[in-house]
Every structure is written in structure tokens, then in C-alpha cells.
Amino acid sequence: MFSSPEFWVAVAFVIFVGLIVWKGLTPILAALDARSNRIRQQIEEARSLRAEAERALGEANRKVREATRETEGILAQARAEAERLKRQSAENLEATLKRREQNALDKIAQAETRAVDQVRARAVEVAVAATARLLQEQMDGTRGDKLVEDSIAEVGRKLH
Numbered sequence: 365m366f367s368s369p370e371f372w373v374a375v376a377f378v379i380f381v382g383l384i385v386w387k388g389l390t391p392i393l394a395a396l397d398a399r400s401n402r403i404r405q406q407i408e409e410a411r412s413l414r415a416e417a418e419r420a421l422g423e424a425n426r427k428v429r430e431a432t433r434e435t436e437g438i439l440a441q442a443r444a445e446a447e448r449l450k451r452q453s454a455e456n457l458e459a460t461l462k463r464r465e466q467n468a469l470d471k472i473a474q475a476e477t478r479a480v481d482q483v484r485a486r487a488v489e490v491a492v493a494a495t496a497r498l499l500q501e502q503m504d505g506t507r508g509d510k511l512v513e514d515s516i517a518e519v520g521r522k523l524h
Contacts, residue, residue: 492519 496516 492516
């Protein structure tokens with residue numbers, strides 16, 4: 365047994381493993397502990413980052429909901445304002461059309477009044493001229509002339 369090379373290789377191996385365990389086990393365990401601590405810290409950091417990201421996502425979703433509500437409110441207000449302006453414009457247009465119609469009716473009435481006045485004035489002129497002519501034909505002399513002139517003046521005063 366002591367003379368076989370396999371035995372001495374096995375003894376050397378056991379001694380080697382013993383030395384490694386005696387001298388190297390502490391640094392290996394320390395390195396493994398350090399690595400596990402780093403991994404644990406990274407996991408904790410990832411969890412905290414995830415929680416922070418979830419909070420940020422929740423905040424962003426809340427802001428989106430608020431912005432959506434605000435946008436809907438603004439749109440509703442804009443629609444109401446547009447409807448109000450539409451009604452007001454229609455009312456203004458209707459009032460303007462009524463004013464224009466009344467102005468046109470007033471102008472027509474004024475033109476009618478002027479036309480009637482002109483027709484009356486012309487009728488008076490024609491009546492006076494006809495009366496003057498008739499009286500001149502029926503009356504002669506100075507007495508007729510005086511009566512015609514007085515009648516013409518009186519008719520003109522009464523008709524105007």
C-alpha cells in the first residue's frame with residue numbers, strides 16, 4: 365500500500381483538499397458571502413426600483429385620468445360656449461333682420477306718405493286750375509276776376 369503510487373496520490377489529494385479547506389475555506393466562504401450579499405443588495409435595490417416605478421406608474425396613471433377629466437371638462441365647456449354663441453348669433457341675426465325689415469317698412473311708409481302727399485298736391489293744383497278755368501269761362505269782367513282770385517287763394521289755404 366505505501367509503495368503504490370495511487371495510494372500516495374490519494375494521500376496527496378486528501379492533504380491538498382485538507383489544506384485548501386483549512387486555508388482556503390474562509391476566503392471562499394467570505395467571497396461567497398460577499399457575493400450573496402451583493403446579490404441580495406441588488407435584489408433589494410431592484411425591488412425598491414420596482415416599487416418606485418410602480419408608484420411613478422400609478423402617479424402617471426392618476427395624472428392621465430385627471431388630464432382626461434380636465435380635457436372632457438374643457439370640451440364640454442367649449443361645446444356649451446359654442447352652443448351659446450350659436451344661439452346668440454341666431455338671436456342677433458334675427459334682431460338684425462327684424463330691424464332691417466322694420467326700416468324697410470318705415471321707408472315704404474314714408475315713400476307712401478310722400479306719394480300720397482304729392483298726389484294730393486297735384487290734385488289740388490289740378491282742381492285749382494280746373495276751378496280757375498271754369499270760373500273764368502263762366503264769369504267775365506272785373507267782378508269775376510276778383511271772385512276767382514279770392515276763391516283760388518281760399519282753396520289753396522284750405523287744402524294745404
